[in-house]
Amino acid sequence: MTPDRTALRGILFDKDGTLVDYEATWAPINRRVAEIAARGDPTLAHRLLEIGGHDPAADRVRGGSLLAASHTREIAQAWIEAGADFALDDLSQQMDSAFAEGARNAVPVTNVAGLFDRLRARGFALGVATSDGAQAARATLARLDIDTDGLFVAGYDSGFGGKPEPGMVWGFCAATGLAPTEVIVVGDNLHDMEMATAAGCAAALGVLTGTGSEAELATKAHTVLPSIDALEPWLDQGR
Known part of the structure; x- marks a missing residue:
């Protein structure tokens, strides 16, 4: 089922293999x-x-x-x-x-800070959910020059549980006031896709800059993109 992209309000990103080259x-x-x-x-x-x-x-x-x-x-x-x-x-x-x-x-897959700035300008609430610790996650985001003010950041040790459980998504929703049906998850691993499904998200998007193969991700993802560089064109489809 194709999500209504006009209804999307939040994007929760995995970190390793998604924002940075794994x-x-x-x-x-x-x-x-x-x-x-x-x-x-x-x-x-x-x-x-x-x-x-x-x-x-x-x-x-x-x-x-x-x-x-x-x-x-x-x-x-x-x-x-x-x-x-x-x-x-x-x-x-x-x-x-x-x-x-x-x-x-950390080696970014693209100009992640620029992407985040553009997505924020479009009105999206953004977050990062990782199986890494929260301290390491924030260190990575600092390396990528990402402004973490107002950015939801959750690690395995942040109290929301780990992937593929839905807690990080629900924590993001609680922090932003969004419903899971207004949120998409972007990640490189089946755990990311499964987390999105368990939480009731609008869609789970796989990317090929990490450890997951296209064939593997396609079993659980709404769609598989080459990288987060393809995210904005995907969001623009149907708008």
Whole structure:
């Protein structure tokens, strides 16, 4: 069913793979975090990356894998079970700190700040919902020169639950006064599409700048775009 684009009032973006190029941004961060979890043991670090879905040779992450779709505590728990010698809270804290530090080198997929300015000028309420921590999310947005005043930002640790649960969408709606039927979700992963569906959003749009393939995303998305550069033309269709 094609959504009524004239009724759309809000856009909730995923962060990694949607606003920033996933591989260019996260390949070095993933390697660093695995080294931390492995306490410098290269064999264990290699194993942890593989468990996370990161192919160390190709520097690519598999769609739907732990590193692609899960939040820090879920990754940390899996790595502890695989041999990382940490308590869960300790490893999660160190990973979140490394994620936030690495975000300073985030590679945007386009001029995201310009896109946000244009969408705001058109009257859209905007938000960012990520499986990353809120601190790292805000560090990334600062790197992208995005004005966060009035911008809804939710991480896995913001109290709304994680993807694919609907809580982040409902938090965005509560903050903006919008109904889910006035909101679209834009993301690179099936968890983003599933979150939109669970929340009752008008549409879920997939983008191909992250870990999800077109064939994979098409199973749950209303449509799949090459990148967020194609969002404005999509919004203009039918207006």
